Amino acid sequence: MAESILGLDFDVHGGGLDLLFPHHENEIAQTEAGRGKPLARLWMHNGMVQFGEEKMAKSVGNIELLSDALDRYGRDALVMYFLSGHYRQPLAFSSDSLEQARRSVERIANFCRLVQRSEPELVSGDPDSAVLSAREEFFDALRDDFNTPQALASLFKLVGEVNARLEAGDALPGIASVLPELLEVIGLEGLLSEQEPIDEEALRLAAEREEARRTRDYSRADRARDELRERGYEVRDTPEGPVLVPTRRS
Numbered sequence: 001m002a003e004s005i006l007g008l009d010f011d012v013h014g015g016g017l018d019l020l021f022p023h024h025e026n027e028i029a030q031t032e033a034g035r036g037k038p039l040a041r042l043w044m045h046n047g048m049v050q051f052g053e054e055k056m057a058k059s060v061g062n063i064e065l066l067s068d069a070l071d072r073y074g075r076d077a078l079v080m081y082f083l084s085g086h087y088r089q090p091l092a093f094s095s096d097s098l099e100q101a102r103r104s105v106e107r108i109a110n111f112c113r114l115v116q117r118s119e120p121e122l123v124s125g126d127p128d129s130a131v132l133s134a135r136e137e138f139f140d141a142l143r144d145d146f147n148t149p150q151a152l153a154s155l156f157k158l159v160g161e162v163n164a165r166l167e168a169g170d171a172l173p174g175i176a177s178v179l180p181e182l183l184e185v186i187g188l189e190g191l192l193s194e195q196e197p198i199d200e201e202a203l204r205l206a207a208e209r210e211e212a213r214r215t216r217d218y219s220r221a222d223r224a225r226d227e228l229r230e231r232g233y234e235v236r237d238t239p240e241g242p243v244l245v246p247t248r249r250s
Contacts, residue, residue: 002039002040003031003035003039008031008035008037008038008039009037009038009039009040009041010039010040010041011040011041011042012040012041012042012043012044013039013040013042013043013044014043014044014045014046015043015044015045015046016045016046016047016048017045017046017047017048017088018048019045020045024043024045027039028043045088046087046088047085047086047087047088047089047090047091048090048091049090049091049093050090050091050092050093051064051092051093064093066078069098072098073098073099073101073102074102074105075190076105076188076190076191077098077101077102077105078098078101079186079187079188080101080102080104080105080152080188081097081098081101083148083149083151083152083186084097084100084101084104084148084149084152085148085149086145086146086147086148086149087146087148088145104152104156105188105191106234106245107156107159108155108159108183108188108191109191110245111159111162111163111179112179112183112191112192114162114163114166114167115162115166115175115176115179116192118166120176121171122166122169122170122171122172122173123166123171123172123173123174123175123176124173124174124176124177125173125174126173126174127173127174127175127177127178128171128172128173128174128175130158130161130172131158131162131172131173131174131175131178132174132178134154134155134157134158134161134178135178135181135182137154137157138151138154138155138158138182139151139185141153141154142185148186151186152186155182158175162175179192180192198233198244198246199231201231202228202231202233202244203244205224205227205228205231206224206228206233206235206242206244208220208224209221209224209225209228209235209242210241210242212224228244232246233245233246234246
């Protein structure tokens with residue numbers, strides 16, 4: 001099938017680590033014996049998603065449907081989850097790992113909001129040396145066997161430094177142009193989109209929580225907070241008052 005579509009000696013042949021031997025070695029041997037040419041120039045093998053010590057597989061029956069995970073955690077959290085492990089290594093699947101990915105996505109989304117709210121003179125212009133250094137570290141990691149965990153580490157290092165400087169009122173030129181470039185490469189450019197309007201019921205619950213806190217009815221305040229969480233919002237208390245932050249991203 002591959003030969004009929006791509007011809008012989010195409011660039012990349014991929015598959016899971018479980019196909020490395022004997023499946024792909026036999027495929028190589030058969031093609032070279034029968035055609036006198038290699039089938040592909042580069043053979044790449046990815047690690048498997050695992051439940052505990054076993055790979056996730058339909059034959060084993062330990063599968064989590066992608067549609068269910070998308071409904072529960074959102075598209076961006078799943079992208080972050082897959083980026084958190086090297087493609088050649090097994091990746092453990094659990095609610096904790098997906099929740100950690102969701103929190104990482106929210107951290108970047110908050111960072112995007114901070115950059116977008118900042119005065120243009122603080123974030124635009126020619127990139128600062130710290131921004132250029134982080135950008136280079138990010139792409140160096142991806143060039144090194146697509147090391148996405150290290151690329152994410154470089155991104156979060158930049159997030160931490162920019163957060164500290166912008167919150168102190170210091171400029172970090174270039175971040176407004178470099179940030180979209182980095183996020184687009186890893187499929188998270190949607191985090192730069194404008195936040196959808198908060199629905200009226202969420203606003204009502206937020207007001208109810210504030211009133212309950214003012215009257216020291218903390219059980220009522222907790223119930224409102226829990227209802228907001230179920231609707232996909234986290235309440236953050238800031239010096240300017242409570243802020244509703246979406247926790248579910250499509």
